[in-house]
Amino acid sequence: MKMNNFLLEGKHILIIGASSGIGLELVKLCFEKKAKLTLTSRDVKKLKTDLGLSENVKYLELDVTNEYEIKSASDKIEKVDGVVYLPGIVSLYPVQFINKKHVDLVRMPIFDGAVYLVSSLLRSKRINNGSSMVFVSSISSSYPYKGGAIYTSSKAALETYSKTLSIELASKKIRSNCIKAGLVETKILEDTRENVEKEIYDYHIEKYPLGVGEPLDVANAIFFLLSNASKWITGTEITLDGGLTAGA
Template structure:
């Protein structure tokens, strides 16, 4: 049987590890061909190699990609044209968090957070849409966060940048619909997910990883931390034609936090 994303041509940013690697693998499992990009080129190559080992050579490709650089986006779109033969799924997954409250957050960190989390989506969509139009129908999937909908006093840069992703996604969706591009745009809003980022969090707080997972789980109504595939499964849905009537929307994958 054909997969749910059979024939889709996808570019996934931040694909070296964690959510980006999971998105890339799940899309490939469902029949897509994938260009895995990351500023960590070796990690992107590892993701692509693992996909090709499982699903055959030519399923996945890798590219070094600084998502804050418009010229690097030109190169990424060119690589999608060369290696995939086009592009109709764009997963803007790359993102970072920075520390500090409104009094202690360094402005340079604030700017870097917006450059990676928001400017990357501006550049990516602007550069990718011409090629995506040639291979419509298509889907843009922007990975935001539940932190873009629910604020914290300790992460103003992350809150504000992820909220910007949420609203930017709606503007892009309406633009594409108004111009009859047959390209949809939606945002995904995860809460805590068990990725390598939590390993660093555990080290920073001098906690055993299992202790950290327990602390985080207690904040979630469902009482467990998500797995990467819990988010990647939503990406598969949004990439597939199953979601053809969904645009300008947000999917909350937060174990019930936003319902409280």
């Protein structure tokens, strides 16, 4: 009898930044598939209210830009079989006006937090052999845009970091991969829609042959990378962009 590898039942999954649109959909999907979950957010009270889940779910308050909170959270986390890292912030800064404050604001939640968290989890032996790590990146790491120097560079650094993890941890069968996502119907896109001219917005949206993505589209891909169905995939990126870059 063949085993169904598209399962997470019994696996313990740590989701960092679970309160995002993608994060919320991923939590619901993993919960439905009977995974044990540890969820982090800067606002745990709101996250609990939004999800309404308690069985097999543990919540931790965590600001990924705070090293002390990362260490404290790592000590409280039971051994995990999967780690998903979602935090990020999008702010536009023309290159001639960038200063350290701007760099830290954008880079720290995207890149620094991921590095410090994974290091802390590994030192405390919280990641089981055979686990899977998934980092949510962006197609902009390969296709930069005006004003996005810090954001796109931070995402590119995250992808290279993930590749290094895949090499260093291969002996433990720990996998590390990235999702390179295009525009997805999240609050960020909603804010963009409200703050740019309709003609400009429509121009960019029309470039997506399959339209913009839904949070569940990304959650499904992450689920695949967490499952045993992807056990031979590591050190790579999966592009989810509705065909936007197919002819690029």
